[in-house]
Amino acid sequence: MQWALRELRSQLRYQIIGPFLLLTIIVAVAGSLAVFSQVTGSLQDRFDNQLASVTRTANDELVNQEQTNLQFLREVAFAQRNDSTGAPGVADALASHNIEGLKQALDPFFRVAANRNNIGLDRLIAFDTSGKTVSDFEVIGSDASADYTVHASFDISETWFTKRVLSGIADTRGDKYAEIIQFGDTLYFATIAPVRNEKKQVVGGLIAATRISDLLVLLRDRAQAAGMTLYSGSGELISSTFGNSEGIVEAMDQALLDAFQSNSDPSTRSIFSTETISSRSYQFAYTPLIIRGGSLGILAPALSRDYVMATGNNTLLPLIFLVAILTLIIFIAGVFIANRITAPLGELAL
Incomplete structure (x- = not known):
């Protein structure tokens, strides 16, 4: 009889703690993922807007350079x-x-x-x-x-x-x-x-x-970009401030080129890609190189993604730590509450 009461008390404890702990972990993880997604999504949106602004500045500076040459x-x-x-x-x-x-x-x-x-x-x-x-x-x-x-x-x-x-x-x-x-x-x-x-x-x-190499440096500095690259209309690399040696900056792949060519309004909608150069991650924005009203190539300003990646990592680690701490606290609280609930059964078993 006493063995049966002890077993029942033990099972009740686990039945109380188990679902409560599982539900808490699910809610905590889901909430943390939602917060992380919201934070990184907001950062990415701001980063995209910043790169789009850099792209517009580069285009404006190219027009200014053309007008300066004419004058x-x-x-x-x-x-x-x-x-x-x-x-x-x-x-x-x-x-x-x-x-x-x-x-x-x-x-x-x-x-x-x-x-x-x-x-x-x-x-x-x-x-x-x-x-x-x-x-x-x-x-x-x-x-x-x-x-x-x-x-x-x-x-x-x-x-x-x-x-x-x-x-x-x-x-x-x-x-x-x-x-x-x-x-x-x-x-x-x-x-x-x-x-x-x-x-x-x-x-x-x-x-x-x-x-062209000097022009790209000039545009990069005036637009405050991390790099500036020029491609031909078919996506072949012409020149880049990152360097022109083979393998440093690759030509545009066909999927990216198709997306660029199908963009009906490049002045308001930018095409982005993420490229790795010298073990660092950069985000490129692609815009037509417009000279005297005609497109002569593809201009691609770039910004380093270090800030986005570092901020994402800095956000994720505290969330993981917070979930672990909350889970531990809830587990301890659950054990304490379960013991309080099942204590009368233990007294009956004596």
Whole structure:
């Protein structure tokens, strides 16, 4: 009889504690997961919005760079004779094929522009009506204060922009053009403008160019991004501030490219992806590279996900600790209450 009462008392204790403890654990875990999901979801939303803002800033800065280049070319194209230095006007020098005079006229403009951060000029080219370059200055490396390199003349008469500029063709956006062009092994973001004489006749043209690698650094810094990458329209890697060596930044995969191309409104809806670079996680946002109203590639600003991941981990660990503490407290309380309830049965067993 006493054995039966002790067994009943033991089973009642477990029957009281067991369901109560199980229900508590389920509620605590579910609540913790809900809180964790809410916190991380809110963090991700804020992070996405921040990256979208960085993307818009990068686009705005690209437009500003294009406008800055255009303004610079206007100043150079309309430059008049400088009596203090003896330099001729730019248009007069081109019209008369005064090459040394042209270089003398362009030199101060190039030196000043190369040292101004808001212009971001790496190369200044002048070409004549035959489509051959007659003056070609370039700053090599990142030290704009160093003397520049003078490139030898070469023929650009077959390029589409040279033909348009020399023929005086203007479209709905004017007679000045912008394009990504390649000279040798180097890609440039270039703005091209005609030079006209007093009779409005085209006597040559000017090209203000920024190396793509330098342009991406400029956009990254102005947009306060962790990195900036440029892809072709087909998703192939062109250049990245993370580095251009094989394997550092991969080309866009087909699924990502399809999602980007099917995005009907990239100005308000960004396409994101998470990429691992040098063992760190980054989130990329993809937007069309719009130059002079046309898409010439895909621009991808990136932000580090370290903050999101660290905050998520910092949130998860306290929740796990809290669930463990609550479970232990509830278990102890359950044992105490169960003992109080089953104590009369123990007295009967004596």
